[in-house]
Amino acid sequence: MMTMDAQMLKTKTKQETGLFFSDFKSQTYGSLNWDDMLSKLLAYIGAEPGLDYELIIGSDSMSGHSGIAEFVSAIVVHRKNKGGIYFWSKRSETQIHTLRQRIFEEALLSLRLAEQLIEALKSRDISDFGLTIHVDIGPNGETKQMMHEIVGMIRGNGFEVKTKPDSYGASSVADRHT
Secondary structure, rough: OOHHHHHHHHHHHHHHHOOOOEEEEEOEEEEEEHHHHHHHHHHHHHHHHOOOOEEEEEEEEEEEEOOOEEEEEEEEEEEEEOOOOEEEEEEEEEEOOOOHHHHHHHHHHHHHHHHHHHHHHHHHOOOOOOOOEEEOOOOOOOHHHHHHHHHHHHHOOOOOOOOOOOOOHHHHHHHOOO
16 A cells, blocks of 8 residues: 555656656556656667658547546557557546547547657657557548547647548557557
């Protein structure tokens, strides 16, 4: 059991760093904090620097009971034609009662993670990245009415966006952990 002082220190550390996403998991590396995840991501790219890479952010969710939904946001590093690696972060949100709320929250979490990642890369003088946000919506099914709004919101924030069936960062990677 964590003492009150330890809890306050943990909260203070998160607030001081200003990170919304701070805890990640990886099938390869297990549990990681933000800095460790970023180091592993950059090491992966640095291991074969001459290849083409794509950074992908995607989120997915699952509704629970009493308005609680579980969200998973993933960072995928796709080494084109040679595989990839990914990291994911999980959180629960309350007062999520409709599919529309969940889909917008997925998009907002992806935007927030993309902005956090870009800020971290820029602080390391890395500016050449092809970051795309994948959203779990498409022209068929219940989400088709929201497609233009979600795509517009992401593009309006300056990001490329992919939807189903091309949005594997959300519909396959993040979905695997919801």
